[in-house]
Amino acid sequence: MKIENKIKDLIRKSGPISLSTYMEMCLWDDENGYYTSNEVLGEKGDFITSPEISQTFGELIGLWALSFYQQFINKKHLCITELGSGRGTLLKDAIKTICKVTNNKIEPAITILEKSERLISLQKENLKNKNVKWISDIKGLSLEPQIIIANEFFDALPINQYVRNNEGWYEKKVTTKNGKLCFMLDNKIWVPSDSVFLDFKIGDTLEYSEEAISIFSNICNHLIQCDGILLVVDYGNISGIGDTLQAVNKHKFKSVLEKPGQSDLSSHVNFKLLKEIAVKKNLYVSPVREQRNFLLELGIKERLKSLTKNVSSSVAETVNSEVKRLIDPDEMGSLFKVIAITKTKRHLEGLN
Numbered sequence: 001m002k003i004e005n006k007i008k009d010l011i012r013k014s015g016p017i018s019l020s021t022y023m024e025m026c027l028w029d030d031e032n033g034y035y036t037s038n039e040v041l042g043e044k045g046d047f048i049t050s051p052e053i054s055q056t057f058g059e060l061i062g063l064w065a066l067s068f069y070q071q072f073i074n075k076k077h078l079c080i081t082e083l084g085s086g087r088g089t090l091l092k093d094a095i096k097t098i099c100k101v102t103n104n105k106i107e108p109a110i111t112i113l114e115k116s117e118r119l120i121s122l123q124k125e126n127l128k129n130k131n132v133k134w135i136s137d138i139k140g141l142s143l144e145p146q147i148i149i150a151n152e153f154f155d156a157l158p159i160n161q162y163v164r165n166n167e168g169w170y171e172k173k174v175t176t177k178n179g180k181l182c183f184m185l186d187n188k189i190w191v192p193s194d195s196v197f198l199d200f201k202i203g204d205t206l207e208y209s210e211e212a213i214s215i216f217s218n219i220c221n222h223l224i225q226c227d228g229i230l231l232v233v234d235y236g237n238i239s240g241i242g243d244t245l246q247a248v249n250k251h252k253f254k255s256v257l258e259k260p261g262q263s264d265l266s267s268h269v270n271f272k273l274l275k276e277i278a279v280k281k282n283l284y285v286s287p288v289r290e291q292r293n294f295l296l297e298l299g300i301k302e303r304l305k306s307l308t309k310n311v312s313s314s315v316a317e318t319v320n321s322e323v324k325r326l327i328d329p330d331e332m333g334s335l336f337k338v339i340a341i342t343k344t345k346r347h348l349e350g351l352n
């Protein structure tokens with residue numbers, strides 16, 4: 001059955017649905033969900049992520065992880081966890097670099113939190129013969145210091161939206177009108193439990209992802225108990241205000257309610273809220289940096305120089321343009337933000 005019909009059936013039976021229910025059905029429907037049934041990543045898919053654009057991204061994150069481990073984690077194993085690994089490309093480049101610079105003396109123990117069976121198969125292919133285990137729940141993380149990487153993970157989790165008017169917050173829901181899907185505001189006032197909702201203007205929209213908060217809070221608890229670090233790289237929304245939900249199909253923006261299940265749905269990560277949760281738990285939160293500054297400080301230009309030495313001019317041009325995409329302020333350089341959360345204040349490369 002088409003997802004659109006399943007959604008309409010549900011609305012007919014139980015009334016307007018939350019955006020998070022709508023997103024969950026579009027992204028994860030067993031038969032036709034976006035992540036369940038589509039080739040989502042890469043030039044042929046609907047969107048492309050930094051590690052898929054340039055190998056330098058995974059390589060530099062690998063070096064960053066190694067450096068954190070060597071400075072602050074005095075344990076036998078370098079444990080790296082990735083949240084939502086896509087095709088596993090970031091990890092592949094990171095592991096290769098770590099093994100190379102340590103003369104194979106350090107082989108990271110990898111954990112992947114992944115929900116898509118389809119992507120797990122691709123990750124298994126890409127990370128063949130590596131020390132990798134998969135988990136389906138963040139509570140399954142082993143109790144060791146973990147270097148946890150989340151690139152474009154939190155933006156993929158379902159959100160709810162709330163709109164402020166004179167009387168209070170109202171939830172934006174999905175319903176049907178004349179047989180078509182449309183948005184509506186619920187008629188009940190919604191009372192928030194979180195202080196992030198205290199700072200607002202009339203007309204503001206706030207986005208809140210129960211799933212992101214739950215996974216993030218569990219990671220914070222893991223950091224408190226075991227040490228380690230979480231690195232988040234994502235579309236940024238430092239103020240935490242605004243309607244940022246978007247649908248992308250074949251690298252083009254679409255309407256969120258058009259052809260449910262055929263577009264990627266994502267929203268900007270509310271960095272302000274993540275920061276507030278971590279600070280309340282007495283963790284250290286680095287300043288939020290733009291991806292551009294983070295990668296420049298980690299040495300992306302130097303890596304580019306060595307990659308373009310002794311290659312043809314057409315290869316050098318391609319490699320140059322890939323790196324430009326990651327750091328140019330008009331491309332991913334400014335829109336993408338980076339923060340790290342760790343147990344105590346430390347000098348973190350690229351994030352000072």
Ligand SMILES: C[S@@+](CC[C@H](N)C(=O)[O-])C[C@H]1O[C@@H](n2cnc3c(N)ncnc32)[C@H](O)[C@@H]1O
Pocket residue numbers: 035041049050051052083084085086087090113114115116119150151152153156157
């Ligand atoms: C936008 S892709 C990013 C992939 C990868 N990090 C990259 O940079 O190429 C989001 C990834 O998160 C995974 N994902 C989404 N929701 C998830 C969840 N609730 N639990 C685990 N993985 C999830 C998707 O299957 C996908 O691998």
